[in-house]
Amino acid sequence: MxxxxxxxxxxxxxxxxxxxxxxxxxxxxxxxxxxxxxxxxxxxxxxxxxxxxxxxxxxxxxxxxxxxxxxxxxxxxxxxxxxxxxxxxxxxxxxxxxxxxxxxxxxxxxxxTMAREREKEKIYLATLYSAQHIINNLINQLYYVKMEAEKCPEFPQASIVVFDRVLEEGEALMVQLSEVDDISEEAIRKAVLPRQAATRPGD
Missing domain, CATH: 1.20.58 (Methane Monooxygenase Hydroxylase; Chain G, domain 1)
Structure with missing residues (x-):
């Protein structure tokens, strides 16, 4: 003190x-x-x-x-x-x-305490909106890279499939993150877990 x-x-x-x-x-x-x-x-x-x-x-x-x-x-x-x-x-x-x-x-x-929680939620939402804007721009650019890769016959098709999967997962994670209601470390961490970790067999 x-x-x-x-x-x-x-x-x-x-x-x-x-x-x-x-x-x-x-x-x-x-x-x-x-x-x-x-x-x-x-x-x-x-x-x-x-x-x-x-x-x-x-x-x-x-x-x-x-x-x-x-x-x-x-x-x-x-x-x-x-x-x-x-x-x-x-x-x-x-x-x-x-x-x-x-x-x-x-x-x-x-x-x-309620005022602090509301302030924390406002900061989280502002950060989330900023991150969504940045990531959406990045995803759009990656889609452009993918389109250019598809025009190149030498580019492996398997890599394009993986590219598609990565883009889809990135968009899905952003949607999950934007739907978080409980602004806590555990809830946010669960929202961004990879699908494999979030849905393990036997869970």
């Missing part, structure tokens, strides 16, 4: 840790009756910056721990049941935010 990316990663986690620390310090100064755990949701959202679902889960777990510690170490205040309910609601909000954040990250990654 490049040094710049490593430094950026540490900066992101450092920012999240600083926010958690700040919220925890403020929480310790407030009476228990005040909902001091909800601001940890901001730390979970900031964890999206790390682009790591495990990091989001880790931050949510740390925020949960800080919320529980805040319950025990904050100054007394408020009704016990209200204090406990506020803390439970804060933990609930932390994990709902974490789950939604992870879901958003996965959906975003799926969209990026």
């Amino acid at each position: 490049p040094a710049r990316e490593t430094s950026s990663g540490w900066m992101r986690y450092g920012s999240v840790a600083a926010l958690i620390g700040l919220v925890f310090v403020v929480d310790l100064q407030l009476p228990r009756g005040i909902a001091g755990g909800e601001p940890y949701v901001a730390a979970v959202l900031l964890a999206l910056w790390t682009r790591d679902s495990r990091g989001v889960v880790g931050v949510a777990a740390i925020c949960t721990l800080m919320t529980v510690l805040g319950y025990y170490f904050s100054p007394p205040g408020g009704e016990p049941w209200q204090v406990l309910l506020n803390r439970l609601l804060a933990i609930f909000a932390i994990w709902v935010t974490a789950i939604l954040s992870i879901s958003w990250m996965r959906k975003t990654e799926e969209l990026h």
